[in-house]
Amino acid sequence: MNNERRKSKDGRLGIIVALCELIIVCVVIGISLVVVKLDSNDRDDKKSGKKHSEQEVAVEKQDDEIEEEDVDITEIEVAVNEAETETTEVTTEAVTEAQEVSNTMDDIRSEYILYESDVRYLTEQDLVGLSKDQLRYARNEIYARHGRKFKDAELQAYFDSKSWYTGTIEPDGFSESLLNEYEKANTAFIKEAETK
Numbered sequence: 001m002n003n004e005r006r007k008s009k010d011g012r013l014g015i016i017v018a019l020c021e022l023i024i025v026c027v028v029i030g031i032s033l034v035v036v037k038l039d040s041n042d043r044d045d046k047k048s049g050k051k052h053s054e055q056e057v058a059v060e061k062q063d064d065e066i067e068e069e070d071v072d073i074t075e076i077e078v079a080v081n082e083a084e085t086e087t088t089e090v091t092t093e094a095v096t097e098a099q100e101v102s103n104t105m106d107d108i109r110s111e112y113i114l115y116e117s118d119v120r121y122l123t124e125q126d127l128v129g130l131s132k133d134q135l136r137y138a139r140n141e142i143y144a145r146h147g148r149k150f151k152d153a154e155l156q157a158y159f160d161s162k163s164w165y166t167g168t169i170e171p172d173g174f175s176e177s178l179l180n181e182y183e184k185a186n187t188a189f190i191k192e193a194e195t196k
Contacts (some may be wrong), residue, residue, distance in 0.1 A: 113138040139190040148174040
């Protein structure tokens with residue numbers, strides 16, 4: 001959602017900048033045309049003072065239009081600055097939110113012995129350095145992820161201390177069918193390692 005908001009604001013900012021550039025080019029071209037026309041008319045109409053005053057009126061009118069365009073450009077510049085500020089605020093907000101999510105995920109990951117045991121097959125390398133108790137906790141955290149409660153008071157206390165755990169299924173009511181293929185294979189793999 002933040003990406004969509006950021007893309008939308010970036011798009012609007014690009015349009016505003018493009019409009020500013022277009023207006024500036026039009027003003028420069030308009031001024032150039034007025035100067036060229038005045039020089040040409042000045043040479044041709046030196047004879048007539050009336051025509052000269054008409055040119056002055058035209059120049060004053062052109063100056064008024066340029067001042068109005070300057071006001072428009074100023075308003076656009078203010079809008080661009082506001083959009084840039086808003087984009088910066090949104091970006092800062094998004095970075096802060098991402099850091100908070102990352103920190104939360106790091107905290108949750110640190111509560112697991114084998115965080116990815118539900119999404120990939122474990123290897124011998126994953127189990128290196130784990131004690132028998134850690135292997136037991138790692139195997140049972142696969143069940144705990146699905147809300148299984150434990151008859152063993154030590155296991156129950158261990159999982160109750162984890163922020164991610166919510167025990168909802170009594171041990172006798174738990175079914176292995178809740179486990180995915182990785183979890184089934186990993187519980188067997190860890191159980192085998194516990195017996196070594």
